[in-house]
Amino acid sequence: MxxxxxxxxxxxxxxxxxxxxxxxxxxxxxxxxxxxxxxxxxxxxxxxxxxxxxxxxxxxxxxxxxxxxxxxxxxxxxxxxxxxxxxxxxxxxxxxxxxxxxxxxxxxxxxxxxxxxxxxxxxxxxxxxxxxxxxxxxxxxxxxxxxxxxxxxREKSEEEKIATLLNKKFVFLTLKKLSKGPIAIDGLREWYNDTFPKLDFKELMDTLVSKQFIFINQIGIVEKYVLLLKEVNAERIPPDSVIEYIDENPDLIELELIDLFLPKVQEYFSIYEIKSKEELEEDSFTLFQIVSDPKKYNLLSELRSGLISKDKLPKIVSKRALDHLNSSLSFLKKHDVIEELKYKNERYVFLKTNIQITTAFPEYLRKSLPKESKPVIAKKYKPKGD
Missing domain, CATH: 3.30.450 (Beta-Lactamase)
Structure with missing residues (x-):
């Protein structure tokens, strides 16, 4: 459209x-x-x-x-x-x-x-x-x-739709709590009202049911339990698409530039792999913020295709987004999603880490499955020209 x-x-x-x-x-x-x-x-x-x-x-x-x-x-x-x-x-x-x-x-x-x-x-x-x-x-x-x-x-990609819901702290924390196992709805309501006293618990439940994130199961006449149907996670992965682009276009990307680029990626992931569970959870919420923000997400989508000269960045975003370009770059750099490097008097911007949003059966349900199921990767938006 x-x-x-x-x-x-x-x-x-x-x-x-x-x-x-x-x-x-x-x-x-x-x-x-x-x-x-x-x-x-x-x-x-x-x-x-x-x-x-x-x-x-x-x-x-x-x-x-x-x-x-x-x-x-x-x-x-x-x-x-x-x-x-x-x-x-x-x-x-x-x-x-x-x-x-x-x-x-x-x-x-x-x-x-x-x-x-x-x-x-x-x-x-x-x-x-x-x-x-x-x-x-x-x-x-x-x-x-x-x-x-x-x-x-434009119609949002699947990963944007998921991130737009999960970028809200009350949704993110509720789903994290439910990932540990079924919870009696009265107990969940009490926790939610204590944690988010100004928000409507029923409205959240209705939203999560309609989006097929949870199921409310009634046992007997009185007891109701809330079950998580799918666990959603935002994680960092190496920017393979960028590396593939470099490998497939040796005439466009000089070897010296690759030698500057790859060590920064490797250095970051050596640190990322030893982060604590709490650090990864906090980082996951930040990644949802990025994917749900159209200006940051559009920039991320372009950089998934390869390195871009910083001087050319204003040409690949709308004029309205141009006003926010520097703040988006600063935010992504602060959170180690992108990196800048200088080569032959020209500055380049590249993905230090790609972002992947996955949905999977909750861990407590996966244990009861006859065969280990793999997470489903949410579909990404492909910019014009891809």
């Missing part, structure tokens, strides 16, 4: 038309005409949705000041179009993105000049320069909106 972003405006002679869309050449004439028609029927500013055939168009109609237009205002509409119906959560996210886009346009008092690019010959040189500059700027903003929409609306 990849979106198309279209910016339409009201041309004083032609009427409403799509000014620019991205990805380019994805908006065909028929769809372009439908978007223009939607704008033509809109009378009030604000966000609204429109469905036609299999498409879902999320639109924000607004006006900006213009020194060149009749009535001193340009009538505009930004649309984010999907080729299928979307849920209310995505719709809300898209509405926020459209509002942010509007605010960006309103912050530039001369942005209206961009819409006169097709009439460029009617202007003198100073105005031409202004038109060219703002036309490039508004196209850049449309592209940024596309990447932000793609980032916010």
């Amino acid at each position: 990849k979106p198309i972003v279209a910016l339409s405006y009201f041309h004083r002679k032609i009427g409403p038309l799509v000014f620019y869309s991205y990805p380019e050449d994805m908006l065909d004439e028929q769809l372009s005409a439908r978007i223009a028609n939607i704008m033509d029927q809109t009378v009030s500013e604000g966000f609204f949705t429109h469905s036609f055939e299999k498409n879902n168009s999320n639109n924000y109609y607004f006006e900006i000041h213009s020194d060149w237009a009749r009535g001193n205002k340009e009538m505009l509409m930004v649309s984010i179009i999907f080729d299928q119906q979307i849920n209310s959560e995505i719709e809300q996210s898209v509405s926020v993105l459209c509002t942010e886009f509007l605010e960006k346009l309103l912050s530039n008092e001369e942005i209206y000049t961009a819409f006169y690019i097709n009439d460029i010959n009617n202007f003198d040189e100073p105005d031409k320069d202004l038109i060219y500059k703002n036309n490039s700027l508004i196209k850049l903003w449309v592209k940024e909106l596309y990447w932000a929409a793609l980032e916010d609306t």
Whole structure:
């Protein structure tokens, strides 16, 4: 479900038309005409949705000041179009993105000049320069909106969905407690209310049952026990995909760089392997935090494919995520997920450790199985181009 972003405006002679869309050449004439028609029927500013055939168009109609237009205002509409119906959560996210886009346009008092690019010959040189500059700027903003929409609306990978639940301390600790064996629901409720007095125990139980993490079994008339159905763990593993990439691309990666990279990985895992159970549990919770954070996770996904020059990192994240890039890098470096190294006056970023989320039968259940079962690895997100 990849979106198309279209910016339409009201041309004083032609009427409403799509000014620019991205990805380019994805908006065909028929769809372009439908978007223009939607704008033509809109009378009030604000966000609204429109469905036609299999498409879902999320639109924000607004006006900006213009020194060149009749009535001193340009009538505009930004649309984010999907080729299928979307849920209310995505719709809300898209509405926020459209509002942010509007605010960006309103912050530039001369942005209206961009819409006169097709009439460029009617202007003198100073105005031409202004038109060219703002036309490039508004196209850049449309592209940024596309990447932000793609980032916010793509379906989360299985490991992200699991981490989004486990990144909450009350969920994480409850599942850890249940991993030791079945617990009477009254005893679990008492522990939970003492540990998290402001939270709703029933709401947590309903969530964990619906996600098939637990089963509540009633024995007799009164006794109820909570059983853990699957044990979830976030652990560190060597970045094999990065090492494989290096081995398969000897022409791209110089041997000296490998000699700098591998010892850092080996040194870390020699320490990781002797961590205590308590340290590993705390580390596991940190890893869930990383995978559940879209900005950190997107960066992790890119680095799973190989080393990246630090100068190239801004090109592989959305402009919105770019504001958080340095903080994400600092966090991942602080927690030994990534490392930087300098080679021939260029800095590289690489995975020191990869993260793997697994689900398995709880240990107390595995003992009763006739054959040792292996943990199931949660599916990862593969960035574009993989």
